[in-house]
Amino acid sequence: MELKVYLEELKKGPANILELLGYLGAYQKDAERLQIASTLINHTLSVYKLADEEVRRVICDLLCCRVGLGQLVLQCKRKLDGNVAQALADTVSAPRFKQILTNVQHSELSELRSLLTVRVYEELNRAATELRSDELREAADRYPKCLLDLALSSSVADWRFVNGCLRMHAVDPFEKTVYTRLVAKFNDKNDMAFLKRLLGLIESAIQDSNVAGYNKLIGELEIHDWPTAVSFVVNSPLELQKVVVGRLQADESLVQRYISLFSLKSYIQQTSFSEHERLTRLLLLLLRKLNDTQIKDISTQGEFLDAISNHLESNSPKVRFFGMVVGDLIYERLNKKPMFDIEEHNREREIFMNKITKPIPDCTLEEAFSIIRSKEQTIERQFTETKIIKPAPVVIDSDPEDSDDETVPRKRTVPTPVYLKEVISYLQADSQKDQLAYEKHEILYKVLAPLVRTKANSQELHFYSEALLDLVLSLPNSYKLADFESWRLSCCIAICVGDFEQAAAFLIKSFFSGDISLNRRILILSCLSLSAREKAGLNDEFVAGKETVPGLGPQRLPENIHRQFIQYEEQQKPELKSITEQMDTLKLTGTVTRISSRLTKKKPTKTKDTRFINNELPKMYFLLVSTWQYVNSKTGSGFVIGHYSPILNSHFLRTLALILDCAIPSSIQVLDMVRELVLILAEHMKQLVVQYEEIVLEAVLAGLRTAVQCDNSLLRQLVGPELIAMRDYLEILLANGVLNETTIQNCGHIVSEINRIASPFA
Known part of the structure; x- marks a missing residue:
């Protein structure tokens, strides 16, 4: 019998359900398991708690897979509901779960990791609560420790x-057997x-009382x-720094690296006392x-001398002390007395x-586990963590510019920047140093995007x-400016x-290698797609920063230089007049009998810049695709990236679709671009x-809507089998009942x- 027949029988709730479930175990393909799981969830689990123990065991075995x-x-x-939640709990507790x-497969491991370490654990906790x-x-x-044991x-x-298992808070990596296995793997x-x-x-x-235990571990x-x-321990407590550095061999290059940081004036000025x-x-x-x-x-290196002198120049006694104590250690080692x-x-x-210099006591491994478990230390740690520290009083320096005296003038306006170098200095302005x-x-918030657009394709913009x-x-x-992210995007698009x-x-490099947030990555993708559309000749009116701001055009020369040019122009007028008179003697006569229609017809405006979509656009597109x-x-x-993976993946796929839309139908590389997107x-x-x-499904559908704009016969030749496979997947999703009404309509379309496109293959 075929799987479809078994599933139809299962939907009827037969008396021989145990025998029927036994037949389903032979089907191992993902698509088959998906149909089995959907049928069990939609028709059988509603009476899961009422079923006998053997039936429940077989159901859990069938559901105990990635799908x-x-x-x-x-x-x-x-x-x-209670039935589905209980089935999930029984499935991850069943003996079969250990397999x-x-x-x-390697390609399945990432998906399985996300499923087991995040999604299953979340739903178990939510159901229990x-x-x-x-x-x-x-x-x-029980689940976190069981999963870590399997891993x-x-x-x-x-x-x-x-x-991923260790991120589940119920797992204790310092439990003796667990830590021993982690050490062996590490x-x-x-x-x-x-x-x-x-x-x-x-x-x-x-802390000081348990440092010996952690040092041993x-x-x-x-x-x-x-x-x-x-x-990893640069900003850690002293006890942890002593544990890590105590295991380290002498490394002069490593010391030089941290002296370089220690000597920077910017670090000294901008770092908090505790971090310093x-x-x-x-x-x-x-x-x-x-x-x-x-x-x-x-001691002979310039960076060490800079470190001491830069600290001594500080107005803070504490900062000066940090520099002095480092200088003392080195000087005392060389001269037997402090500096x-x-x-x-x-x-x-x-x-x-x-x-x-206080030494860390030694202990055995057994004693180490006992030390870090000590109840007294736990109580002491909790007391330390809840201790309230009274903040130091704020001292305000007397400054004439901060005076309430109305006779003191306050200059609170800045000139509108003209050059991009000025823009950069404005962007770097720090409220701690620049009043x-x-x-x-604020002025950049108004003029940055329009100003950059006046510099388009210039050497100045290329440089900056x-x-x-x-x-x-x-x-x-x-400064909590309104619509700040929209302003940021409009500026990036203008550049x-x-x-x-x-x-x-630069944006693509920042996206893949920069240490930036999810919002920044999405902004970069939006900038790339909208910039490509504008360069291709498509006008998106919702993009801000395109309006003309008075005063941002070419600037008039200073008045004294301007007068010199006017004077020079007046001197040239007699010569120009004589040339004009000579030209008048060459007047042409005659009657025009025909005018070419090309001179009177208004040429249609180009909707897309073919030079751009044939050269720069494909380069960016294929770079994104290959990455x-x-x-x-x-x-x-x-x-x-955890919970946010669908957001980033969907935005990336939509970006590819938008860029491809710029290339259709004019780009000479459009077929290769379509094929890569469909794959x-x-x-x-x-x-x-x-x-x-x-x-993510909505993004995939958006990409398909873009791809099917191409010629049907070419699509059949390029990606016919892939289109049929996607049609089959969409039909499975439609049959599972997981889609909302709008998505169902889009899938049906x-x-x-x-x-229609792949009919010869059907």
Whole structure:
């Protein structure tokens, strides 16, 4: 019998349901499992709690796969009830769940990691809370440790999977058996993301009374990249810095790196006292590891001398102390006496250095686990964390410009910038140092985009475009200006349109390699697509910043120079008059009998710039496509950033569709562009069948609507099989009943279009 027949029988609720369910276990393909899971969820789970134990076991076995769990989670999100929630809890508690990481393809691992470490755990906790079920709560509490145990036992689960398990707060990595297995995995293959998370957990708990335990536990790790490990504790408590640096071998280059940071005037001026103190302590710990020869080398370097002098120039006694104590350590190692021999300073230095030089007690591994579990230390830590610190009083310096005296004039206006170099200085204005910073930002808010548009395709904009984009993208809305993000986007579009090739390359590089937020990445994608549309000749009226602002055009020369040009023009008039008189003698006579229609007909305006869409547009498009393909080859499901993955993936796919729309039908590379987009959409559609996300499906449909604008016969030759596969996937989604009304209509339209295009293959 075919699967369809079995499922139809199952929908009727037969008496021999156990036998029927047994037949379904033979179907292993994703599409088949999807149909089985949908039928079970929609028709069988409504009586799940009433079924006998054996039937429930077989149902859980059928749902215990990537597709089945995905459908259970989706059903919980749509409509949470006791039967579905209990089925989910039983499925992840069943013996078969221990095999879920066996025979997993690399392309499926990323999706499975997101499903098991985030979505399943969330729904279990939500069900336990909303349904107030003790049984569900127990299942939710057991699940994280069970999943971590599976991950550590599996040869398939990588460090990203293990780290995903550790992010579930119910998992305690310092439980003895768990930590022993984590250490073994880390020593086999170092993972710095795991180490960073481990040190972060220690940072919130470490103190003087338990530092010996954590020191022993960290000592079990065979860390290969110590400079990176040290970078994780730059802003950590002293106890954790001592633990990490204590395991480090002498490294002069590492010390030089932190002295370079310590010597910067900008760091000294802009860093808080607490952060500055932590860097000072870390630097002292690193310096103590060096031998006398290395100390002598450090003492002769200009950066060390700058570090001491720049600290001594500070008005803050505390900052001066940080510089003096570093200078004292190096000078004392070389000359057996401190550099600054002042009684009060000596007392402060002794207290400061005693904490740094205090040795960490030794203990056994068994004692280490006992020390960090001590109840007394937990109580003490909680007391320390809840202690209220009284803020220091604010002292306001007397300044004539801050006076209330009305006779003191206040200049609160700034000139409108004319050159982009001025714009950059305005963007860099800091309210802490520049009293007119607000006014400078306010004037840029009004004129930046229109001003940049007056510089389009100029050498000036080409020189400053990257710096402008960098500043605009990173600029915070410190003054709470209205519609700030819209202004930011309009400025980026103006820069990109005026210097497209260089600006687009910079934005793409920032998107993939920059340490920026999700909102910034989406803004970059919006900028690329809207800039491409404007360059291609399509006018989007909703894009701000296109209006002309008075005074931003070419500027008149200063009056004295202007008069000189007028005087020169007056001198030239007699000569021009004589030339004109000579031309009058060459008057032509005759009658015009015919005028070409080409001179009278108004030429139609071009809707698209073919030079742009044949050259610069395909370059950007294929760069985005190749990057997507690289990311997808690693993850199997596009960009993976947790909960926000669907948002970024959908926006990226829409960006590709918008750029492709600029190329249709005029670009000479349009067929290659269409083929690449359809291949991407077909691969992603396959993922949607298993893990449905509405906003991603809408983006896929938007891409298909753009692609099917091409000639039908060419589409059949290029991507006929892919279109048929997507039609089949859409029909599965339509049959599952997971789509809303609008999406159903859009899917139906695309299915009919594909049927019309690919009819010879049907």
